[in-house]
Amino acid sequence: MSPISRGFHRRHQEAEPAGRVPPGQYVTHDFPVLSAGPTPHTRLTDWTFSIEGGQSPVSWSWQEFQALPQETVTVDIHCVTRWSKLDTSWKGVSLDVLLGAVSYTAPYVLAFCDGGYTTNLPVADLLGGKAWVAYSYDGSALPAEHGGPARLLVPHLYFWKSAKWVRGLRLRDTDVPGFWETYGYHMYGDPWKEQRYAGD
Amino acid sequence: MEGTAVRGRLTWQTATVGAVTDETSSVRTLSLVLPGWAGHRAGQHLDIRLTGDDGYQAERSYSIASAPGEPVAITVERLDDGEVSPYLTEDVQIGDEFEVRGPIGGYFVWDGDASDSVPLLLAAGGSGVVPLRAMLRHRSRIGSSVPVRLLYSVRSQAEVIYRSELSSPADGVEVIYTLTRKQPPGWTGYARRVDQKMMAEVAWPVASGPLAYVCGPTNFVEAVASDLVALGYPPQRVKTERFGATGTP
Numbered sequence: 001m002s003p004i005s006r007g008f009h010r011r012h013q014e015a016e017p018a019g020r021v022p023p024g025q026y027v028t029h030d031f032p033v034l035s036a037g038p039t040p041h042t043r044l045t046d047w048t049f050s051i052e053g054g055q056s057p058v059s060w061s062w063q064e065f066q067a068l069p070q071e072t073v074t075v076d077i078h079c080v081t082r083w084s085k086l087d088t089s090w091k092g093v094s095l096d097v098l099l100g101a102v103s104y105t106a107p108y109v110l111a112f113c114d115g116g117y118t119t120n121l122p123v124a125d126l127l128g129g130k131a132w133v134a135y136s137y138d139g140s141a142l143p144a145e146h147g148g149p150a151r152l153l154v155p156h157l158y159f160w161k162s163a164k165w166v167r168g169l170r171l172r173d174t175d176v177p178g179f180w181e182t183y184g185y186h187m188y189g190d191p192w193k194e195q196r197y198a199g200d
Numbered sequence: 201m202e203g204t205a206v207r208g209r210l211t212w213q214t215a216t217v218g219a220v221t222d223e224t225s226s227v228r229t230l231s232l233v234l235p236g237w238a239g240h241r242a243g244q245h246l247d248i249r250l251t252g253d254d255g256y257q258a259e260r261s262y263s264i265a266s267a268p269g270e271p272v273a274i275t276v277e278r279l280d281d282g283e284v285s286p287y288l289t290e291d292v293q294i295g296d297e298f299e300v301r302g303p304i305g306g307y308f309v310w311d312g313d314a315s316d317s318v319p320l321l322l323a324a325g326g327s328g329v330v331p332l333r334a335m336l337r338h339r340s341r342i343g344s345s346v347p348v349r350l351l352y353s354v355r356s357q358a359e360v361i362y363r364s365e366l367s368s369p370a371d372g373v374e375v376i377y378t379l380t381r382k383q384p385p386g387w388t389g390y391a392r393r394v395d396q397k398m399m400a401e402v403a404w405p406v407a408s409g410p411l412a413y414v415c416g417p418t419n420f421v422e423a424v425a426s427d428l429v430a431l432g433y434p435p436q437r438v439k440t441e442r443f444g445a446t447g448t449p
Contacts, residue, residue: 002251003214003297009252011283024259026283033418033442036307038425038435081261115435145422183306184210197304199209 020076021084022191028083031146036179039144040114040165047149049133053171054104062149068093071132075155077162078191090153092134095126098169106171110178111152114165119178120187121154121161123171130156133166158189158196212249213237215300217292218271223361226278227327228289231271234300240264240272242338243309243331243413243441246302248274250284260284263330263415263441264303267337272300275361277327308413308441310335312344318411319404322350323394323424325416329361331441332415340370348373351402353394353420356382376402394420399427406432415441 016027050059060068072091078084110120125131134153135142142148147164154161160180181187186195194200219231240246245263266273278289308331310316320339322332329352339346350369354360356379366375378390378398390398404410412433414424421442428438 002212002249002257002299004253005250005287005298006293006296007291008250008258008287008298009254010256010258011286024257026258033422035440035442037440038429038438039422040435082259145418179307184304197210 017086020086022078023194024196025078025082025084025191028085030083031085031088032079032081032083033145034079034081034160035115035145035164036117037115041144042114042149042165042167044149048167049098049150050168051098051102051171052168053106053109054102056103058101059168065093065133065135065150068097073132073153075153077155077159080158080160080185080189080191080196084191089138090132090134091136092132092150092153094129095131095133096129098133099123099126102171104171106173108172108175109169110172110176111163111166111169113163113167117163117165117179119152119161119163120172120175120181121157122175122188125154125157126169130154156190158186158191160185161189210247210301210304212299212301214297215248215272217294217296220292220294223275223363224359226289227275227359227361228278229265229273229275230288230292231266231273232300234272237272238303240268240303241306241309241311242267242334244303244305245331246272246274246300246304248284249299249301250287251298258284261304264334265330267334267341269341270337275327275330275333308415308439310338310411310413312339312342312346316411317344317346318409320346320348321403321410321412321428322348323412323414323416323420324350324352325394325420325424326354326359327361328414328416328420328441328443330415332413333362333365335413336370336373339373345372347404349402349404350375351378351394351398351424352376353378353380353416355380357384358382394423394427396427396430399424400431403428403431403433410437412438413441414438416443418442 044062047062048059074089076086132153135150151164152162152166213236215232215234218233221229249259262274265275276288279285383391
């Protein structure tokens with residue numbers, strides 16, 4: 001039973017859309033930025049997206065990546081620091097397309113990024129129209145501070161799983177913690193179950 | 201970006217407000233009585249949960265303002281359209297209770313052990329000074345002689361948090377202000393937003409192997425971090441913590 005915080009009450013009276021804001025979150029109309037280090041700036045001519053650990057590695061240059069089938073999606077995103085942003089619009093390539101180019105049996109991936117960031121995800125969470133590598137936000141090229149040139153977009157998990165500056169996936173037989181997971185954040189990160197930290 | 205595992209379940213515990221200090225007209229430090237606190241590292245944060253008498257709850261994260269071993273304190277800036285910060289800066293009184301869990305985070309931390317014994321550059325924008333203040337207090341408590349420069353960007357002198365504490369820094373600590381909007385008469389210090397020239401003047405030379413911690417609004421952090429990288433700081437030696445929106449997009 002939580003103690004009552006004397007005199008505290010709801011200030012925001014407008015009801016948030018039912019069923020769209022996970023517990024412990026609030027809706028923001030801004031787009032806050034959170035990252036652990038300087039923003040990397042990778043030239044598109046140096047950029048590749050790779051999938052390692054399958055039967056044979058695959059890699060796309062920026063130009064090849066742009067030629068892959070595109071999808072435009074509108075999704076709600078939820079950051080573990082408690083903001084949620086509704087109806088965000090992205091363009092990118094479905095992970096169904098990308099993983100479809102590889103032959104593999106591994107059940108997990110570790111996403112890797114410019115700047116050294118990593119995050120772990122089950123492959124099942126990347127398939128079935130649930131995840132993308134996005135390079136456009138709200139009709140424009142994705143700004144570097146938001147993860148451009150391209151970031152993962154896995155909106156059904158807390159947004160730290162949607163790794164900025166993503167450069168590829170390493171298929172893995174076991175689930176190993178990525179960057180924030182090593183520092184005590186949850187291995188899976190379901191916002192609807194409030195899986196913020198290890199043990200939640 | 202390798203880390204040391206810090207795992208284990210974080211449970212909510214009841215905190216009682218033990219002391220209240222007004223830092224500026226819109227910023228207040230709350231010292232908390234937390235009997236079950238397991239300790240923290242300088243730079244970590246915590247979550248708080250407020251509960252109204254109708255059961256309504258709101259959660260937020262705050263940087264810890266106190267050094268390891270000191271009573272846990274948070275410093276809160278009032279955001280006028282906020283829900284939690286107006287309560288914590290205006291309504292809360294000594295003896296009031298809410299819930300806390302933590303500590304959280306293990307990357308933006310400074311322990312002051314042997315591997316950290318290099319010059320420290322701290323750069324704060326506005327209330328981004330809070331976790332850096334925990335590092336400064338920790339440095340004093342452990343008797344570290346690591347040289348420190350704190351660059352503190354703030355709109356005016358009236359908005360300087362921890363003003364009296366920062367006006368008499370410990371030996372080896374230098375505090376450099378840039379007052380970006382309003383300067384007192386006779387001000388000879390910086391009076392502009394941070395830029396590469398300022399960073400080149402303030403930052404420790406790369407050759408001294410410095411470590412940088414940068415905390416503040418996104419635009420401030422982006423500017424400082426990219427200037428440091430341009431000056432030759434290896435990106436992994438520049439640790440950042442950002443808050444707030446970018447405006448675009």
